[in-house]
Amino acid sequence: MTKADFEIFLENYDKRGSIFRGDYKKKEIFLITEIKKGETRGGHYHTTIVNHHVLRGKIIYKEIRLTKKGNIKKNYKETKKIIRGGKVITTHPYAAHLIFALENSIIFEASGGNKKSITYQPYRDQIKNLQETSLNKGK
Numbered sequence: 603m604t605k606a607d608f609e610i611f612l613e614n615y616d617k618r619g620s621i622f623r624g625d626y627k628k629k630e631i632f633l634i635t636e637i638k639k640g641e642t643r644g645g646h647y648h649t650t651i652v653n654h655h656v657l658r659g660k661i662i663y664k665e666i667r668l669t670k671k672g673n674i675k676k677n678y679k680e681t682k683k684i685i686r687g688g689k690v691i692t693t694h695p696y697a698a699h700l701i702f703a704l705e706n707s708i709i710f711e712a713s714g715g716n717k718k719s720i721t722y723q724p725y726r727d728q729i730k731n732l733q734e735t736s737l738n739k740g741k
Contacts, residue, residue, distance in 0.1 A: 618643060626715065633711040637661070637703040642732050644700040645725035647672075649718045651694060652711055658687040659707025664700040664725075665693065672696075672720065698722035700729070 613623040619636030637643050637659070647668055654663070663685050667678040684704070685691060693699055701709065 617641070629715040630717060631713060631715045633709075633713075635709045635711060637701060637707045637709065639703050639706050642700060642702045642729045645698075645729050646719045646721050647696050647698040648693065648713070649695055649720070650713065650716055651692060652713050652717060654691040654693060654701075655710040655712070656685050656687050656689050656691070657708040657710055659703060659705040660684065660686050661704060661707050661709070662702040663691050664702070665697050666722075667694065668696045668698055668722070670696060672722070698725055700725045702732075 607627050608625070610622055610624045612620060613633070614621040617638070618641035619638045621636070622634040623630055624632040624634075635643060644664075661684070662682055664680060664682045666680040667675045669675055683691075687707070
């Protein structure tokens with residue numbers, strides 16, 4: 603018996619929720635991400651189009667368009683949208699994005715298999731600050 607070409611496995615689990623990854627022939631083709639209410643994910647950008655299908659819940663989707671060098675594009679401003687379950691967000695190449703869950707949410711992220719993720723430090727810093735604020739509230 604040979605190994606299956608298609609696999610789904612738990613890629614990450616932390617207090618924010620779980621991330622399951624789907625691979626076809628060892629290439630990532632999708633993620634299913636759980637984001638618990640009040641938690642944040644993202645803080646990166648991709649080199650290709652990625653579609654985020656909000657399967658359930660409600661999120662704030664924040665995005666800023668970047669150049670290939672990772673600088674903010676001229677004449678572009680950060681956008682914020684509230685997105686509910688049943689909607690799809692198309693994330694363009696080099697658009698740094700951040701997702702904040704207003705409700706417990708599930709997101710299906712489809713990439714087609716050639717996705718590369720690059721950290722966008724200003725958004726990662728926002729995630730870190732939100733996590734530290736959350737920890738301090740618990741004391």
